[in-house]
Amino acid sequence: MSKKDGVLFLVLKEPWFSMIKSGEKQEEYREIKEFYANKWIGYYSDYLAKKLVKCIENNSELTKFNAKDIEDILHSLPFKTLHFTLGMPKKGSFPERHLVFQNPKIRIGTGKPEWGAKPGKLYFVITWDK
Secondary structure, eight states: OBTTTTEEEEEEOTTHHHHHHHTSOOOEEEEOOHHHIIIIITTTOHHHHHHHHHHHHTTOOGGGGOHHHHHHHHHTOOOOEEEEEESOOOTTSOGGGEEEEEEEEEEEEOOOGGGTOOTTOOEEEEEEEO
């Protein structure tokens, strides 16, 4: 992730990369863990990032720490571009292993099992403009 230039970098594995490339898969999931909470929400508030992870780990309801605050922060993240790579290709090589989309959005929600999510589990859900 690069906050400076507004690019969100995410690494994918197959079959998810090919499904996104074909347009079949229209959202990507990341577990709600400290790593992502700190990278995305911690940029604005370490307190909210830690509280979010603690609530999710303890199966608490998001409303107990003001889910509206988290939603507002997620919607205001400074990302303008989403850059997916298939694995970790060397810089400048293998252009077919890169996908770029505009206006990524991150929210908290459940995902589709056919796209890799476990039923009923909460994730950071990343969407983008087609």
